[in-house]
Structure formats: structure tokens, C-alpha cells
Amino acid sequence: MRNPRRTEKIAFFFLFLATLLIVIPVGLIVVIIIQKGLPAINWQFLSDMPRQGMRSGGIFPAIVGTIYLVLGAIIFALPIGLLAAIYLSEYSKDNFLTRIIKLAIVNLAGVPSVVYGLFGLALFVVFFKFGASILSGALTLGIMILPIIITASREALESVPDSFREVSLSLGASKWQTIRHIVLPNAIPGILTGTILGLGRAAGETAPILFTVAAFYLPRLPKSIFDQVMALPYHLYVISTQVPNVDEKIRYGTALVLLALVLFMNLIAIIIRYQFRKRKKW
Amino acid sequence: MVEKFIIQNLDIWFGSIHALKNLNMQIYANEILSVIGPANSGKTTFLRMLNRLNELEVNFRRDGSVKLDDIEICKMNIELLRKKVGMVFALPLPLPLSIFDNVAYGARMHGIKNKNKLRQIVEDSLSRAYLWEEVKDRLKTSAFKLSGGQQQRLCIARTLAVNPDVILFDEPCSGLDPISTAKVEEAMLKLKKDYTIILVTNNVKQAARVGDRTAFFLNAELIEVGETGKIFTSPFDRRTDDYIRGKFG
Numbered sequence: 001m002r003n004p005r006r007t008e009k010i011a012f013f014f015l016f017l018a019t020l021l022i023v024i025p026v027g028l029i030v031v032i033i034i035q036k037g038l039p040a041i042n043w044q045f046l047s048d049m050p051r052q053g054m055r056s057g058g059i060f061p062a063i064v065g066t067i068y069l070v071l072g073a074i075i076f077a078l079p080i081g082l083l084a085a086i087y088l089s090e091y092s093k094d095n096f097l098t099r100i101i102k103l104a105i106v107n108l109a110g111v112p113s114v115v116y117g118l119f120g121l122a123l124f125v126v127f128f129k130f131g132a133s134i135l136s137g138a139l140t141l142g143i144m145i146l147p148i149i150i151t152a153s154r155e156a157l158e159s160v161p162d163s164f165r166e167v168s169l170s171l172g173a174s175k176w177q178t179i180r181h182i183v184l185p186n187a188i189p190g191i192l193t194g195t196i197l198g199l200g201r202a203a204g205e206t207a208p209i210l211f212t213v214a215a216f217y218l219p220r221l222p223k224s225i226f227d228q229v230m231a232l233p234y235h236l237y238v239i240s241t242q243v244p245n246v247d248e249k250i251r252y253g254t255a256l257v258l259l260a261l262v263l264f265m266n267l268i269a270i271i272i273r274y275q276f277r278k279r280k281k282w
Numbered sequence: 283m284v285e286k287f288i289i290q291n292l293d294i295w296f297g298s299i300h301a302l303k304n305l306n307m308q309i310y311a312n313e314i315l316s317v318i319g320p321a322n323s324g325k326t327t328f329l330r331m332l333n334r335l336n337e338l339e340v341n342f343r344r345d346g347s348v349k350l351d352d353i354e355i356c357k358m359n360i361e362l363l364r365k366k367v368g369m370v371f372a373l374p375l376p377l378p379l380s381i382f383d384n385v386a387y388g389a390r391m392h393g394i395k396n397k398n399k400l401r402q403i404v405e406d407s408l409s410r411a412y413l414w415e416e417v418k419d420r421l422k423t424s425a426f427k428l429s430g431g432q433q434q435r436l437c438i439a440r441t442l443a444v445n446p447d448v449i450l451f452d453e454p455c456s457g458l459d460p461i462s463t464a465k466v467e468e469a470m471l472k473l474k475k476d477y478t479i480i481l482v483t484n485n486v487k488q489a490a491r492v493g494d495r496t497a498f499f500l501n502a503e504l505i506e507v508g509e510t511g512k513i514f515t516s517p518f519d520r521r522t523d524d525y526i527r528g529k530f531g
Contacts, residue, residue, distance in 0.1 A: 093340070094340070163371070163373075163375050164375070164377060164378070165338075166335060166338070166371070166375075167371065167375050167377060167437075168377070168387070168391075169335065169338070169364065170333060170335060170364055170368070170369040170371075170441075171364065171365075171368070171387060171388035171391065171440065171441070171444055172361045172362070172363075172364040172365035172388060172391065172392060172444055173361070173387075173388070173391040174361050174391075177391050181387075181391070182377060186378060
């Protein structure tokens with residue numbers, strides 16, 4: 001005999017279990033990294049050069065390098081992504097070209113990050129002769145986060161009600177004036193959210209910077225955008241696998257700094273989105 | 283009477299839907315033309331044709347001639363046409379800006395930057411829409427803080443601020459209570475001295491109250507147009523009479 005109540009209870013149990021299973025790894029990662037990494041965190045660790053073959057000292061150049069790379073990627077990707085999103089959501093008609101562009105964006109989002117690394121090596125490092133440099137790395141990361149920025153910006157633009165556009169046009173404003181004064185200001189929080197998510201992604205990726213910028217060991221700060229830099233994700237890889245006898249504390253400390261950086265960016269995205277929803281009046 | 287709009291042999295399609303069939307009519311300067319008809323009769327298409335807002339639809343097509351002051355509207359600069367032919371929408375649609383910025387928006391888009399001039403335009407427009415007294419102390423607050431009726435009068439003020447010749451009203455009172463409706467109608471009657479007004483309405487009584495002439499649309503066709511008094515007492519067409527008496531619609 002089937003008992004519908006019991007079947008429901010069993011289903012409920014498995015659904016709940018599956019959901020719980022998602023929480024456990026996240027919680028464990030955070031707990032373990034904090035537990036093992038926190039003892040390493042002090043002012044010297046954050047602000048000093050690595051010493052003795054990265055076995056002691058700090059990770060300052062890697063933090064600086066990651067910040068440079070992330071900023072560079074955004075400077076490149078945000079304007080292009082935003083303009084493309086405006087074109088796609090406001091101007092483009094549904095034709096063959098538009099469909100190709102949209103397909104390209106979807107595929108760009110699906111490309112594995114190591115392929116971006118190879119692509120960056122071939123195009124920026126070798127072909128454009130930028131060498132392994134901040135410029136090459138930032139451009140590679142920029143291309144990687146373009147689809148995130150375009151998709152988020154398009155959604156933000158399309159969520160502005162059409163009635164606002166009609167009102168603006170009916171008052172004799174041009175299409176560009178309408179976009180500039182009505183659509184964009186109301187889409188900015190959504191665009192920012194997408195941008196910050198892109199930032200977080202760019203900060204955490206190892207593969208795209210592997211061949212294009214990251215230095216194995218470079219205990220000084222870069223002088224120009226054509227210099228190599230150390231970066232947190234790659235540094236973590238190096239001290240975990242390439243350098244023997246690195247204190248566990250230092251490895252987890254580095255991971256903690258990287259994690260905190262990414263979570264901090266996501267937190268900002270969440271706060272902006274929250275403010276936006278609170279302010280939204282239509 | 284001076285002809286403002288002359289419409290000849292006008293057809294409009296949205297994809298395969300024939301939304302307006304072989305329309306011929308004139309609209310005179312400084313009159314209030316009421317447009318009535320059941321849903322899907324083509325009256326809103328007719329209205330949005332006059333400021334070319336229909337062109338926002340992807341599959342819009344048209345044929346025929348529409349002239350404003352003897353100039354074919356399709357050949358006019360579209361921003362200039364929309365400056366001359368203002369529109370008030372069915373629902374109060376303030377822009378997400380302050381009261382002041384809502385009214386000043388159109389003027390700013392047309393290049394007026396002088397602060398004193400803008401302030402003057404805002405005060406004039408709000409006064410003519412009978413809203414100035416109610417909002418003059420809180421021009422900087424969000425337009426969404428106003429009541430529905432106030433928002434609709436704000437939208438009228440916003441339209442007046444770009445100094446149009448013609449104002450299109452698309453069922454402007456459909457979301458308003460009777461008192462707010464009376465205020466909007468009062469504003470319309472005062473405005474016709476300076477403007478040509480075209481009022482699309484679902485409220486037959488409203489058409490009778492404010493319209494100098496009334497046009498009746500049914501199934502994408504203009505059935506008849508004439509003096510409001512005549513349309514409401516002895517219409518030429520049987521269907522007009524049936525609609526006005528509420529036999530269908």
C-alpha cells in the first residue's frame with residue numbers, strides 16, 4: 001500500500017538533504033581556511049615582500065598585482081561590455097547578425113578559463129608583443145569577464161520599464177537622450193552588480209594569468225603596465241605545489257586573503273542590489 | 283476653422299493585423315476632439331499615429347498621408363513632431379525624478395539650460411495644470427510621492443512644458459477618482475484656448491462633457507465624426523447610437 005503522506009515525507013527529506021549538501025562544502029571551506037589561515041594574518045604578512053624563497057615574509061606584491069589586474073580588466077571590459085549591452089538591448093533589431101552576436105556572447109561565457117590563457121598568450125603576449133605583462137593579463141581577464149558584464153548590463157537595461165522610454169520619446173527627446181537620461185541612470189545599480197561579480201571572477205582565476213602575466217617570484221612592485229606581477233591565485237598555486245617546505249600557515253593565509261577579497265567584492269554587489277531594490281519605485 | 287491635421291487614405295498594420303482602415307478626417311485647431319469606441323477599435327492606434335509613437339513597434343507599417351500644418355508628418359524631424367504634439371498617457375507615468383525635474387525634463391532635452399528660465403517654465407506649466415499650489419513647497423521630492431490624480435496633472439504639466447501645439451490624451455482619467463477626473467477635465471477645457479486637444483476615452487459621458495466634436499471608431503474604421511451634440515442626439519449611423527446607449531462595447 002502506498003501512503004501518500006509517507007512518500008511526501010521521504011521526498012521532502014531528500015530535497016532537504018540535497019539542499020543541505022550545498023551548504024556543507026561552503027561552510028567547511030570557509031571554516032577550514034579561516035582556522036588554518038588566520039594565525040598567519042598580521043600586518044607584516046599583508047604589507048611585506050616574500051622572503052627566503054616565499055617561505056616567510058609577506059604577500060604584498062601578490063595583493064597589489066591582483067588589484068592591478070582586476071582594475072585593468074574592468075577598465076577594459078566595462079566600457080566595451082556596457083556599450084555592447086546598450087546596442088543589444090536598445091538599438092539592435094532581431095536579425096541574423098544580432099543572433100550571431102548573442103550566440104558569441106553565450107559561447108564566450110562557456111569557454112574554459114585555461115583556453116583564455118592560451119588565447120591571451122597567443123594574441124597579447126606574442127602577436128601584439130606586449131610580453132608577459134599586466135597589460136596582457138588584464139586584457140585576457142577582461143575578455144573573460146565580458147560576457148558577465150554584457151549579460152548583467154542587458155538585464156539591467158531591459159528591466160527599465162518601456163513606459164519610461166515612451167514618455168521620454170513623447171516629450172521629443174531623442175533616442176540617445178532617452179537612454180542617457182532615463183534608461184542608464186535607472187540601470188546603473190544592476191550594471192554595477194554585474195561588474196562587481198566580474199571583478200570577483202577576475203580576482204580568483206589562475207589559468208588566464210598563468211601564461212600572460214603572473215610571475216613566479218618577484219619581490220618588488222611593478223613600475224609600468226609592461227611589467228610582470230605576482231598575483232594571489234597563482235602565488236597560492238606556486239607555494240602549494242612548486243616550493244617545498246612552505247609553512248601551511250602561509251598557504252592558508254594566502255588563500256584566506258584571496259577568499260576575503262572575492263567575498264568582499266560579492267558583498268558589495270549584494271549591498272548595491274539591496275539598496276537598488278529598496279529605492280525602486282515602479 | 284483652421285485645419286490642424288489632415289488625414290487621407292491612412293491604413294496602419296501591425297504585422298498581419300489591419301489596425302486602422304482607410305481613414306480620412308480633419309482635426310481643427312483649438313478644438314477638443316473626443317474619440318470613442320470599444321476596445322480594439324483602433325482609437326489608441328489613431329492617437330499614437332499622430333505623434334508617430336506607433337513606430338516603436340517592430341512590425342508596424344503604414345500607408346497614406348497625415349499632414350500637420352500642411353507638412354507630411356513622416357517627413358518631419360521626429361523630435362520636432364513630438365515636441366509639437368505632446369501626449370498624456372492612460373496611467374500616470376511620472377519619470378523616476380523629482381517633481382521639478384519631471385516638468386523640466388522636456389525643456390532640458392530641447393536645450394534649455396538657464397536655471398531661471400527652467401524655473402519659470404516649471405511654475406507656468408504646473409499652474410496651467412492646476413498643480414502649482416499643491417506642490418510648490420516640495421518641488422524637490424520624488425514625483426512618486428504624489429497621489430494618482432496629482433501625478434496625472436503632473437504629466438499634463440510635463441507635456442505643457444515643452445510648449446506643444448497639440449495634446450493627445452490617451453484615456454487620461456481611466457485610473458482616477460471622480461474628483462480628480464473633474465480637475466483633469468477642467469484643465470482640458472481651459473487648455474483648448476491655446477491647444478488642439480485629442481481625447482481618447484472609454485467614458486462616453488466624458489466625451490460628451492468635454493468634446494467639441496466626437497469621432498466613433500469600430501473595428502479599425504472611423505464610423506462617423508461630427509459635432510458632439512449631433513453625435514449624441516441624432517447620429518448618422520445606427521452602430522454609433524447603439525454604442526452610446528451602451529448596447530455593446
